[in-house]
Amino acid sequence: MEETQREFHHEEEEEHADINIWKYIMGFSELAVVKCAIDLGIADAIESHGRPITLSDLSSTLGCAPSPLYRIMRFLMHRGIFKEKLTTQGSPGYAQTPLSRRLMRQGEHSMAALILLESSPVMLAPWLSLSAQVLANGTSSFEKAHGKDLWSYTAANPDHSQLFNEAMACDARLVVQAMIQGCPGLFDGLSSLVDVGGGNGTTIKLLVKACPWLQGINFDLPHVVSVAAEISGVENVGGDMFESVPKADAAFILWVLHDWADKECIQILKKCKEAIPEDKGKVIIVDAVIQEQEEMDKLTDARLMLDMVIMAHTTTGKERTLKEWGFVLGEAGFSRYTVKPIRAMQSVIVAFP
Numbered sequence: 001m002e003e004t005q006r007e008f009h010h011e012e013e014e015e016h017a018d019i020n021i022w023k024y025i026m027g028f029s030e031l032a033v034v035k036c037a038i039d040l041g042i043a044d045a046i047e048s049h050g051r052p053i054t055l056s057d058l059s060s061t062l063g064c065a066p067s068p069l070y071r072i073m074r075f076l077m078h079r080g081i082f083k084e085k086l087t088t089q090g091s092p093g094y095a096q097t098p099l100s101r102r103l104m105r106q107g108e109h110s111m112a113a114l115i116l117l118e119s120s121p122v123m124l125a126p127w128l129s130l131s132a133q134v135l136a137n138g139t140s141s142f143e144k145a146h147g148k149d150l151w152s153y154t155a156a157n158p159d160h161s162q163l164f165n166e167a168m169a170c171d172a173r174l175v176v177q178a179m180i181q182g183c184p185g186l187f188d189g190l191s192s193l194v195d196v197g198g199g200n201g202t203t204i205k206l207l208v209k210a211c212p213w214l215q216g217i218n219f220d221l222p223h224v225v226s227v228a229a230e231i232s233g234v235e236n237v238g239g240d241m242f243e244s245v246p247k248a249d250a251a252f253i254l255w256v257l258h259d260w261a262d263k264e265c266i267q268i269l270k271k272c273k274e275a276i277p278e279d280k281g282k283v284i285i286v287d288a289v290i291q292e293q294e295e296m297d298k299l300t301d302a303r304l305m306l307d308m309v310i311m312a313h314t315t316t317g318k319e320r321t322l323k324e325w326g327f328v329l330g331e332a333g334f335s336r337y338t339v340k341p342i343r344a345m346q347s348v349i350v351a352f353p
């Protein structure tokens with residue numbers, strides 16, 4: 001590279017650094033403003049209005065002062081969350097987008113509970129001591145913040161447990177739909193299915209609805225299933241997946257194994273394997289696969305961020321590459337497995353005894 005070219009390249013890199021450093025300094029503001037929009041019920045108000053709404057109407061509906069609400073909306077529109085559209089009277093108004101509908105409190109697209117969980121003081125505190133988790137003799141950042149691990153904390157705090165379960169259900173609604181579309185025939189030939197770490201039962205409810213021939217079991221810690229809804233065709237069973245998993249034709253495990261280190265993951269997988277028939281059983285794992293450099297796609301960034309979330313919030317959890325999945329499945333005694341990416345953060349890994 002010639003000297004002038006090198007200087008130009010250096011200046012470009014400096015400019016890039018000057019711009020990007022502000023994104024990190026103020027990165028938290030995006031989550032905070034989105035939480036503010038949910039707290040105020042902005043998306044719900046625009047949806048109920050049924051057509052674009054002026055600042056003045058939105059302010060009076062929400063009981064907000066127009067000036068700060070205008071600034072919040074300017075930010076959210078700049079991020080593409082809401083859009084500007086003329087009202088029937090020809091005045092500038094705010095309108096919904098597919099993204100803003102995710103901020104509604106209810107409905108099949110709502111992701112509000114997941115945003116409220118991640119922006120709760122309980123889940124934010126561990127981020128401030130992430131370095132503690134990374135140090136050679138460090139402690140888990142969640143335990144440093146709260147004195148116990150996530151599962152003991154949720155067991156002792158029913159309100160947080162409820163928010164956690166509702167947050168997981170947001171993702172479950174997306175992923176079950178993506179799985180049904182992306183993996184036709186996945187549940188054919190099965191008559192029973194146990195959802196291991198099934199939370200409040202949203203996943204198994206949707207699966208049994210989509211595949212009515214399935215008898216479902218929602219299996220989770222006793223304090224979780226004791227408050228899970230009664231669902232027709234689904235039995236709620238409380239227990240510990242490290243000790244045993246209820247028997248069924250197949251075990252389903254969504255966003256659970258990434259909460260654990262390899263050693264625990266292998267133990268859970270062995271218990272799932274014991275729960276299914278040796279000849280025709282299968283374990284259906286729905287979890288992220290971290291791609292290698294050459295396979296990256298538009299969700300790679302989100303998956304790497306998820307790995308950081310798991311680092312901050314669990315004691316030993318991690319997102320895994322395909323090679324790492326192959327290792328834990330082999331150690332747990334599975335003879336073969338298939339991997340299918342779906343339109344979601346997770347892929348579907350089917351493991352056979």
Ligand SMILES: C[S@@+](CC[C@H](N)C(=O)[O-])C[C@H]1O[C@@H](n2cnc3c(N)ncnc32)[C@H](O)[C@@H]1O
Pocket residue numbers: 151168169171172196197198199200203219220221224239240241242253254255256259
């Ligand atoms: C990240 S959540 C996933 C919930 C659900 N599968 C979903 O994706 O909507 C992990 C689940 O594992 C459950 N869990 C943790 N430890 C467990 C144990 N020892 N036995 C059974 N379930 C456990 C938690 O209560 C929680 O519901």
